[in-house]
Amino acid sequence: MSGLYAPGLLVAAPRSGSGKTTITLGLQRALRRRGLRVRGAKSGPDYIDPAFHAAATGEASLNLDSFAMDDALLDGLAARSAADVDLILAEGSMGLFDGIAGATGRTGASADLAARFGWPVLLVLDVSGQAQSAAAIALGCMSFDPRITIAGVVLNQVASDRHRRLVADGMERIGLEVLGALPRDPSLALPERHLGLVQAGETHDLEARLNDLADRIEKAVDLDRVLALAATTMTAPSSPCPTLPPPGQRIALAQDAAFSFVYPHILQGWRAAGAEIMTFSPLADEPPPADCDACWLPGGYPELHAGRIASAHRFLGGLQAFAQSRPVHGECGGYMVLGRSIEDAAGQTHPMAGLLPVATSFARRKLHLGYRIATPMETGPFGKRAGPMVGHEFHYASIVDQGPANFAEVSDANGVSLGAAGHRHGHVTGTFFHVLAG
Missing domain, CATH: 3.40.50.300 (P-loop containing nucleotide triphosphate hydrolases)
Structure with a gap:
């Protein structure tokens, strides 16, 4: 070889x-x-x-x-x-x-x-x-x-x-x-x-x-x-490998069985840009590390652990305190946890962080699947400085109550507008789509 x-x-x-x-x-x-x-x-x-x-x-x-x-x-x-x-x-x-x-x-x-x-x-x-x-x-x-x-x-x-x-x-x-x-x-x-x-x-x-x-x-x-x-015709790329800019210098990343869907190349890109990633476990009732300057809640399976997350008071309190002064972003499952509540498969409603005006349900399931092209509505750590973002949506949870969507204007892969999606409130943002590239 x-x-x-x-x-x-x-x-x-x-x-x-x-x-x-x-x-x-x-x-x-x-x-x-x-x-x-x-x-x-x-x-x-x-x-x-x-x-x-x-x-x-x-x-x-x-x-x-x-x-x-x-x-x-x-x-x-x-x-x-x-x-x-x-x-x-x-x-x-x-x-x-x-x-x-x-x-x-x-x-x-x-x-x-x-x-x-x-x-x-x-x-x-x-x-x-x-x-x-x-x-x-x-x-x-x-x-x-x-x-x-x-x-x-x-x-x-x-x-x-x-x-x-x-x-x-x-x-x-x-x-x-x-x-x-x-x-x-x-x-x-x-x-x-x-x-x-x-x-x-x-x-x-x-x-x-x-x-x-x-x-x-x-x-x-x-x-x-x-x-x-096995074979290849691969040649050296003509320009540097760009990726999504890091949201901060020290990034608190939720990581456990409920928060695990994060693309490896995103983390590699952040580290290559000089960012440091500090992991913590909401299921272990750990708050985001206080010495970080941004927090990222990836997708995963919070709907399977909703009761445990609702009772993780150190995590929820620490997240709320963090969000008062520093950016927090949630993707899909992370977005659900940043909202007001999650209804589990049995129909029981569990209170969440209450940082975004959205309530979701796993009992009322509907498949949401496809590429998303999103243009953030405001400048910020997850905003227009990086330009439009390309992501992917794949979940069964449904929104059952929400305030006006105000994070990004979204279209599908064919350019068909899907309207506004996600939420921004203060330092907190969240969407149902997972970002693949900025």
Whole structure:
């Protein structure tokens, strides 16, 4: 493995639910056990999978998003990630070509990353309920986008040796190499909840699961061939890697099972800009450190811990005192906690910090999903000095009562106005969208 940057592969599939994550994690851990330094990357705005990649590889993972990130940020993050490892093993999102209807290379689709960085695609196919017909799906993926190369396929959910042979027969007819086949086994699935996988830090037997996945991958997949297929056309970025400016010099970051959805590249960018990040746990009733000059409450699962947060009086009192003189920002779950109350799944209402005029409910669920482009209405640590922000919204909680939205004017990925969103009151701001780039 030579060259300025490590070679890479993109593990992708024609659709969600094909087994991308389990196969990616198994490959990452198996190659790490060979003594290789492997780094993961996740296409798109998913904030859960990178933590699993980090657990599997021992290296920090990150998100790469061809819609939300401009060229300098995208290239800078990818180059930084590939500079000190042996292999980049990236994971796609949804289907390989799924994204917004946008300009070529700027759709948010996983294929954009494969094309931009020269990463061949390792296609995962769930072949349950089909045999040679799986090759027709693979052939469509091979021919749909001439920018990318489908280097090989891993078959998943194989019912028997006969089933495997029939599927392989179809792949031979289209000239696509079968790199491995995993048998049908429901025990391979990782535990899930309403926003996706149960977080890596909450999966108590994660190490055993990762090693089990690696054992199965080593038996079922030709790892030497996988390594031989990795490639890249990545070059040094022409400009520095910009990211969201830090909101302060010392940033108090809430971090525990209720507050965990923060993009790794955001924290990396803050540290690179000279900021210091001090973590604290609201669930442990810890207030934001008094010697910090800004506080950030990321998203997570406060709706699952609403009663415990409501009784965390040191945290709530400390947060209220902090907000009297210094900026506080909440994203999604953090925004909910900054509001007046949260109604949990059972319909019980729990008082929150009361710093923003919003009340939310997890009992009255509705899926909110998509990219957001936001222009803050006022200048401030989270305001116009950084220009418009690009983010992503993904939650089931609903607003049941609020004052006039006054944080930002928001549109979707296609430029359709969604009106005003989020709130600003004094030093406190909050939104339901997670910022990806400024």
